[in-house]
Amino acid sequence: MNPTTYIGTGFSAHKNPFEAAKEASSRAKRQIRAKTPNLAIVFSTTHFSQHSLLEGVYFVFGDNTNVIGCSGYGVIDNSGVHKYGVVVMAIYSTKIKSGFGCIKEINADNTRWAGEKFARASLKNLGSTTREIALSFCDGLLEKNSELLSGVKDVLGRSFPIIGCSSADSLLFSKTYQYFNKEVLNKSIVGTILSGEGSFGYGLKHGWQPLGRPRRVTYSEGNIIKRIEENPAIEIYKDYFKKNTEEIKDLLNQISILYPLGIYLSEEEEYLLRNVIKIDNDGGLICQGDVPQGSQIRIMMGTKESALEAAKLAAQEAKYKFNDTAILGAIIFESVSRIKLFGYRINEEVETVKNILGETVPFIGVCTFGEQAPLKSLEYRGESHFHNETIAVLTIGERHGLA
């Protein structure tokens, strides 16, 4: 039986953004038998003029293609991680339907509302088919990523799988981009709900291991851990690193990536990781995602080997659903922290994923400031969470027996 879904991917590191996007899109289009894709997913580094980039994509695909995507610290394709370039995935399908959503101008006060509105807009555009999975890309510099995700979950349901990422830049933390058709956006969430007769698998792991004794968060406000065991939260880092507050502030970039905080989740194989991005005046740790009050946390440590093993497990989980059917394409969301951890060995992780999914499966990916994916244990009923330092793999195919 022939599939009626075709997925093609392309990469380019051309100096000229228009030409780069044109080159990557043309490569992707050739692989889908030169058909006009229903959906194009674009990931790019921030070196390019982003508007010219989208012009290049539309030059190849034409106006009938819906484009979503975001910027990242790096982009990924079958050949590895590239710190400069653009990747494009073109999906043509008569079986997979999509409903698109885009909410702009998100701020600290309207984050949850924006999540809800994004979900409603996507559902409205989708129509009345069975929804399968949501794919979302939000600004990695938003303060309340977890709350945004909560807003989406409020509408789609706690157990509805949401997978995606927070966009990134070249570690300047100044401006990241989201793409919605011909628009280049900031402080936005863009994405789609996929439905119909597609089949989607996903896997998420990090490989960081807990270290030292567990501690209780005695006071937290959303993404800010105020007190741990009644002490100012910064004490945990001061204690472990034997440094004063100023020194911790200077080293925070490095510490936060290598030694994030892990929230214990019963029945889950791994801790839920949180990067600390800032330290407030009271010694509170400002994280990228929420940390519930009363949760048990530990300092976490990653090694290349355990992170590589995690990538293997994530890919195996994402492949699990496709025992009898072919994976037509895959998307990888890779935390920037992992790039820092792996160093020049980063391509080993991509190779690991490639070996599991299959040499011929085309995939693209982006290096992110945060990942969104569901937890697997019964206790969490597949609820999607905001993660740090993970690799999330989304696999796309068609349902068995269809075509």
Next chain:
Amino acid sequence: MAWLNSLSLQQFSFEDILYVVGPSIIVIVLILNIISLLKDRRINKLRRSLEELQKTYEALDNQAKLIIKTDLELHKTQSELDKKISSLYTLQKISHTLSTTLDENEIFQKISEEHITELGFDKALVFLVGPTQTTYSPGTTAIKLRIGYNEKDIEAAFSQEYIKDIFEQAVKKGATLSSIDTKINPKHLNAILKSSKIQSFICAPITTKGAIVGILFVASESSYSPITTGDKEIVSILATQIGQSLENAQLFEETWRSHQELENKVTQRTRELSAALEEVKAVTKRKSEFVSAVSHELRTPLTSIKGYASLLSTGKLGELPQPVKERLEKINKHTDSLSQLINNMLDISRIESGRVEMKIEDIDLRKLLETVFDLLAPQFKEKQINFSQEVAKDISTLPADINQLQRIFINLLSNSLKFTPPDGKIAVRAKKTDGAVQIDVEDTGVGIAEKNLDKIFGEFYREDNEINQSVKGTGLGLSLVKYIVEAHKGKIWLTSKLNKGTTFSFTLPISKA
């Protein structure tokens, strides 16, 4: 039940009750005490366990702190090593790219933003310096490479005195300077980083032929990518690589220029030679035309002279005295010589001007040689010269113009006869060589001086020797032979040794084309 009802508390005194219940209470109290003791022991045990557990936790925590400390150091070393390896890999890529060009401007175009990003930097700038300009100067500095900067950025970032001072130091000292150098005044450094909106920088001089010709400046905007001493080394290597490429380009430019000059000279000379050759051709043509015209004009009266002389010799116009007959005989002989000379000149000019078409046909060489020998047999006989011919078995026929080939043999054999003393030998040999038949005419004659060998085919050339002084000749025979051989697309040459003999060799192609 009745028994129970009949029993009343009032019937028992306190002592009775105490007597009955007391022991039970004591037992209960004892039991309670025992339980309490046991519980205390258990609590104590639990407390001890908890304390032990806490101690273990603390120990674990302390171990964790130790692990983190070691891991942090290890990670620092590892990440520096990682960065170095990936930078070296990128350097190798850049080096390969640069080696593909020898154009000075192209060198800078080949260094891309992708390369700079892979090296871990966000911005890069290359500008040229010279003896009079040792730092950046707005408006006059030649910017060769600009990554992550627009023109306005450059002016804003590099017009500041502190950064200009860094450039100047790098040029004067020929040293690589960076934001992690302790020698830079911290206040100045902060001012540089702030005004340039960067977190770190490295500035390396570019050197060609021992002189500093430019500055490579790279910078990082992110505090997540701090620079290290390893980065300084890498940037320094990149600057050297750029310098080397520039040197190669300059060397190539110089070589190319001198090659171009040489080529121009060769072209000029060729043009001059071509013009001279054309002139020679024109002169030769004019000469041929002149010779042809003159020969024609001479031949008519000469025929008349020879006719009248012959008529007079016959005595039909009256008996002539002996002295007159002798004179007439001389007139006849000289007229023949003159006629021969004119014929040869005419033939040469005809062949030279391409007016004689070779009528190529297959010739039986052996037969032709016999005919020629028959013609010259009297002379051979007269001088008692032995003639031999040796034609290789694989030569049956030879494509040539039979009349012209006959003339070749007559001329060469006559020449040999003339210069070979009596009782000598003349041999003709023919053999096949590469696509041709080579014919050698060898004699045991007086030979030709080595210095005159290359003059022998010249028109009117006659070697200065005794035979030539006594025997007259036109000096055109061998020239004519050469023209005929060349008209057959063949070659002619000779070897000779004084007093030993001479061999004339010529080739004629086997193919008719």
